[in-house]
Every structure is written in C-alpha cells, then in structure tokens.
Amino acid sequence: MSEAAIHSAYPAATTSSGVGSGLLASLDPLLREWLPRQRWFAGKGRPVTGFTLVAATELLPVRAKLGLLHLLVRAHQPVLPTQGPGPHPGDCYQLLLGVREALPPRLAPALIGRPAEGPLAGLTVYEALYDPRPAEVLLEALRTRARVGDLRFERDMRQDIRAGLVPRLVTAEQSNSSIVYGDTFILKLLRRIVPGTNPDLELPLTLAREGCPRVPAPAGWLLAENAPPDEPYVLGVLQPYLKGAADGWELALRELAKGQDFAAEARALGRATAEVHTALARALPTVTLGRQQLELLVDGMTERLELAVQAVPVLRPYAPALRTAFAALADLAAEGRTWTAQRIHGDLHLGQCLRAPDGAWSLIDFEGEPSKPLAERRMPQPVARDVAGMLRSFDYASHSVPRAPVPGDGSVPTAADWAAKCxxxxCSGYAEVSGCDPRTDPVLLRAYETDKAVYEVVYEARHRPDWLPVPMAAIRRLAANEDLT
Known part of the structure; x- marks a missing residue:
C-alpha cells in the first residue's frame, strides 16, 4: 500500500520531514536516564555519552492528541578493552515514543519524561508499546503494506490479517519487545538493530517455503530503507501466535518441581530440532569445515575462555582442563577430520521452544546471539552448536527448581539424573529424524558445551551472581570430561 493509503487509514500520519530538527537534543537527557534501564539495552555498565539520530518518522503527528514517533537512535558509549582498535559507532536502537499532553494513570509505568525544549517541549513522552492505539497503528500499517517515510511495512498476502485485533504488550523480560494481537498474531520488534539480512526473518521465511511446520511462518515484517544500499534494517516480524502453547523453559520447570519425568518431551523436542536442521540444510548451502576453518573455530573458543578467566577469576583453576576440550577438537582436524556446517538456530534453549496443546513443538526466535556481529550469526555452523545449547538448557533447568530431599529408594530423580535423562x-529424538546421534561426535559436542558454559559463567557473574553456581557445576563436570548423557 502506498504512503497515501496509510493517510487514508490514519489521516494524521505523516512523513518525517523536519521532525528531527532539535528533537534529539531535547530528548537526550531523558534517554540517557531511561535507555540504560531497559532490559534490551546492550551497553549496561557503561555511561551513555551521547546520541546520533539515524532516522525519525512521525506515524501520528506529535502535536495531535496522541503522537507517535518512530526513531532509530545510535547510543555512544566508552569502548570496551575487548572491542579493540578501530571505529565503534555505537549500538543503534529502535524506539517507539508516544507523545501526549499528560499520561493517564494506566500508562504511568511507560513514562520517559517531559522535554524542556525542542519540538516536544511541554509534552509527555512515553514508551508507546504500552498504549493500545500506537500498537493498532503498527498492525494496520502491516495489514495494508504501508510506506511511511523510510519505513516499509510488508506482509505475506496468503495469510489473513484482520483489522481491529486487540493488542497487548508482552511484559515478560526479553531482549526485544513483543505485542500480541487478539491471540492471533505476535509482533516481535527488534530493539538493537544492524543493517543487513536478519536471520530472525530470513530463516523463518526459508522454512515456510520448505513447508517446515516447526516454525511459525512470518505474516508480516517491518523494514527501514535508510541503511546502506541493499541492506535495510529489519525492525520487526509478525508471526502467528500459538494460542495455549507452553514455553519450554516454564514447562520443564513445572514438571521438574512436581518430580515428573520430562524425557518424552525432550525426545519430541529433539525430533523437532532435527526437522528444522534438515529443512535448513535442504534449502540453504552447506559447507565443509576442514583444518583451517576448525583452527579458527578453536582459536575463538580459546580466546573466549582466556577473556572469561580474566573477568571471572573463579574459572582459573579449571582453565587448563577446559582448554583440552578445544585442543582435542583441533587435534582431530589436524588428523584430517572434517565436519559439515549449515545454517542453524544459533541460540537454542528451552525458552526458544513452544509446545502446542496438541503436543507439537515449535522453535522461535532465530535472531541468534544479538551480541555477536550479524555476519557471524549468518555463518554456517555445525548443528552440534544448537544441540549443545539445548543440552546446557536441560542442565540449567535441573538446577533451577528448589527440590525436597530425595528419598533413598530412587523414586524421585536427582537433578543430575533428571538432566541426564532429558x-x-x-539426542535420541534428534537421531530418529536426522539419522545421526550427536553423541557419536563427543569431541565436537564437548567443545561446544564448554564454550557455552564459559559464556554462561561470564553472563551470570555480571548479571545474576546468585545463578553462578549453575554454570560452575557444568564447568567442573566438563573440566573432568564427565559425560552426562
């Protein structure tokens, strides 16, 4: 639909000409305080030293009763020692700001502040996604394939997007923001964005073309075309909402707390993972990793371990034994062993999986690890990386539920037993579909599990120190080269 068409649907909508004049300067002090508090802000622990406005688009005029601004803002912060030399422009964030004269009480948690000067002087600025009306604007723009300034709203015309679906913001902590529309669709809005093909749109579209039922097919998507040529920003993806589906992490914790076996679900999840991997290998190129590629892979794992030891000294006693996990992989490569690499999920764990009421599992959130460069997230990798992420997730779950004392008759499994069975x-379920059991390549699997556990130690030490014993238990097991499967 043309830009004129969205004016017809929402007569107040306008393009962004002139909206940026003085806008960022007036928002600067408010954003410096508000942005670092957001769960999805990637630069925690470092002060924001300034902002650059990448783009500003009025979706609803700011001087109307309700204004809606779409901003792409680059936040500048001191460079970390691990970032090395070279230009570091700062992370770019997608912001949706509502503008009103005053906030009703129901929107009080969304308050950002009142600019003292500039085009929004005297008005109240807030996080617009808490407000149903701006959320309705986004869905209508997707439904009608609107163009507003540099924003391009696209959709799959084979899927019916009804008008008037009631929106609600998902308030659970996550690294992006999501809105559910009438239990029919869910819109995931990416917060930290980079130009280029985002796997969170690319891979679900690919799997939809392959007819893979394990991933909800995108119904719509939002792009910004003010990035470098042929590299638009992917800003959001609209997918079917799996009503009544259970989050894999929450489901596992519930069953664990009741002392219930989760092995049948784990087997079904293994089959679902293999279905996705098989479909991706059919649709997209695969590559062979030889000695040179494996040396680079091992070097990266080893470097991450060395940096982790510096950041979390409790790792130091285990570092020599952990290095052997990577060295063993390098030794196999030196002997001429090769591995197949393909496109994978990239950040697979129980929280990225949903089980429908009929028992079918789906995989979601193909963005990969947002902290890694986009090019790295789109590189073919061994499927063992996804498998290792899920194995670590079962281990995490087993240590995350307080448990009553275990009777000596073995009627209630220990945490270690529960994780081992899962x-x-x-792995057995994965083998049933793929024809290859991940456990038949223990050196590769151990290397990826070790790399993941090292990452978890650093994350917990920085953000959730009370959780540090969970990955440290895995570090001790992996350092001893004990197999939990």
Missing part, C-alpha cells in the same frame, strides 16, 4: 532423550 539430554539422552533429546
């Missing part, structure tokens, strides 16, 4: 069942 891990084994997951």
């Amino acid at each position: 891990r084994a069942a997951y």
Whole structure:
C-alpha cells in the first residue's frame, strides 16, 4: 500500500520531514536516564555519552492528541578493552515514543519524561508499546503494506490479517519487545538493530517455503530503507501466535518441581530440532569445515575462555582442563577430520521452544546471539552448536527448581539424573529424524558445551551472581570430561 493509503487509514500520519530538527537534543537527557534501564539495552555498565539520530518518522503527528514517533537512535558509549582498535559507532536502537499532553494513570509505568525544549517541549513522552492505539497503528500499517517515510511495512498476502485485533504488550523480560494481537498474531520488534539480512526473518521465511511446520511462518515484517544500499534494517516480524502453547523453559520447570519425568518431551523436542536442521540444510548451502576453518573455530573458543578467566577469576583453576576440550577438537582436524556446517538456530534453549496443546513443538526466535556481529550469526555452523545449547538448557533447568530431599529408594530423580535423562532423550529424538546421534561426535559436542558454559559463567557473574553456581557445576563436570548423557 502506498504512503497515501496509510493517510487514508490514519489521516494524521505523516512523513518525517523536519521532525528531527532539535528533537534529539531535547530528548537526550531523558534517554540517557531511561535507555540504560531497559532490559534490551546492550551497553549496561557503561555511561551513555551521547546520541546520533539515524532516522525519525512521525506515524501520528506529535502535536495531535496522541503522537507517535518512530526513531532509530545510535547510543555512544566508552569502548570496551575487548572491542579493540578501530571505529565503534555505537549500538543503534529502535524506539517507539508516544507523545501526549499528560499520561493517564494506566500508562504511568511507560513514562520517559517531559522535554524542556525542542519540538516536544511541554509534552509527555512515553514508551508507546504500552498504549493500545500506537500498537493498532503498527498492525494496520502491516495489514495494508504501508510506506511511511523510510519505513516499509510488508506482509505475506496468503495469510489473513484482520483489522481491529486487540493488542497487548508482552511484559515478560526479553531482549526485544513483543505485542500480541487478539491471540492471533505476535509482533516481535527488534530493539538493537544492524543493517543487513536478519536471520530472525530470513530463516523463518526459508522454512515456510520448505513447508517446515516447526516454525511459525512470518505474516508480516517491518523494514527501514535508510541503511546502506541493499541492506535495510529489519525492525520487526509478525508471526502467528500459538494460542495455549507452553514455553519450554516454564514447562520443564513445572514438571521438574512436581518430580515428573520430562524425557518424552525432550525426545519430541529433539525430533523437532532435527526437522528444522534438515529443512535448513535442504534449502540453504552447506559447507565443509576442514583444518583451517576448525583452527579458527578453536582459536575463538580459546580466546573466549582466556577473556572469561580474566573477568571471572573463579574459572582459573579449571582453565587448563577446559582448554583440552578445544585442543582435542583441533587435534582431530589436524588428523584430517572434517565436519559439515549449515545454517542453524544459533541460540537454542528451552525458552526458544513452544509446545502446542496438541503436543507439537515449535522453535522461535532465530535472531541468534544479538551480541555477536550479524555476519557471524549468518555463518554456517555445525548443528552440534544448537544441540549443545539445548543440552546446557536441560542442565540449567535441573538446577533451577528448589527440590525436597530425595528419598533413598530412587523414586524421585536427582537433578543430575533428571538432566541426564532429558539430554539422552533429546539426542535420541534428534537421531530418529536426522539419522545421526550427536553423541557419536563427543569431541565436537564437548567443545561446544564448554564454550557455552564459559559464556554462561561470564553472563551470570555480571548479571545474576546468585545463578553462578549453575554454570560452575557444568564447568567442573566438563573440566573432568564427565559425560552426562
């Protein structure tokens, strides 16, 4: 639909000409305080030293009763020692700002502040996604394939997007923001964005073309075309909402707390993972990793371990044994062993999986690890990386629920037993579909599990120190080269 068409649907909507004049200067002090508090802000622990306005678009005029601004803002912060030399322009964030004269009480948690000067002087600025009306504007723009300034709203015309679906913001902590529309669709809005093909749109579209039922097919998507040529920003993806589906992490914790076995679910999840991997290997190129590629892979794992030891000294006693996990992989490569690499999920764990009421599992959130460069997230990798992420997730779950004392008759499994059964069942289910059991390549699997556990130690030490014992238990097991499957 043309830009004129969205004016017809929402007569107040306008393009962004002139909206940026003085806008960022007036928002600067408010954003410096508000942005670092957001769960999805990637630069925690470092002060924001300034902002650059990448783009500003009025979706609803700011001087109307309700204004809606779409901003792409680059936040500048001191460079970390690990970032090395070279230009570091700062992370770019997608912001949706509502503008009103005053906020009703129901929107009080969304308050950002009142600019003292500039085009929004005297008005109240807030996080617009808390407000149903701006959320309705986004869905209508997707439904009608609107163009507003540099924003391009696209959709799959084979899927019916009804008008008037009631929106609600998902308030659970996540690294992006999501809105559910009438239990029919869910719109995931990416917060930290980079130009280029985002796997969170690319891979679900690919899997939809392959007819893979394990991933909800995108119904619409939002792009910004003010990036470098042929590299638009992917800003959001609209997918079917799986009503009544259970989050894999929450489901596992509930069953664990009741002392219930989760092996059947783990096996089904292994089959679903293999279906996705098989479909991706059919649709997209695969590559062979030889000695040179494996040396680079091992070097990266080893470097991450060395940096982690510096950041979390409790790792130091285990570092020599952990290095052997990577060295063993390098030794196999030196002997001429090769591995196949393909496109994978990239950040697979129980929280990225949903089980429908009929028992079918789906995989979601193909963005990969947002902290890694986009080019790296789109590189073909061994499927063992996804498998290792899920095995670590079962281990995490087993240590995350307070448990009553275990009777000596073995009627209630220990945390280690529960995790071991899940891990084994997951690998067995994977083998049923793929024809290859991940456990038959223990050196590769151990290397990826070790790399993941090291990452978890650093994350927990920085953000959730009370959780540090969970990955440290895995570090001790991996350092001893004990197999939990």
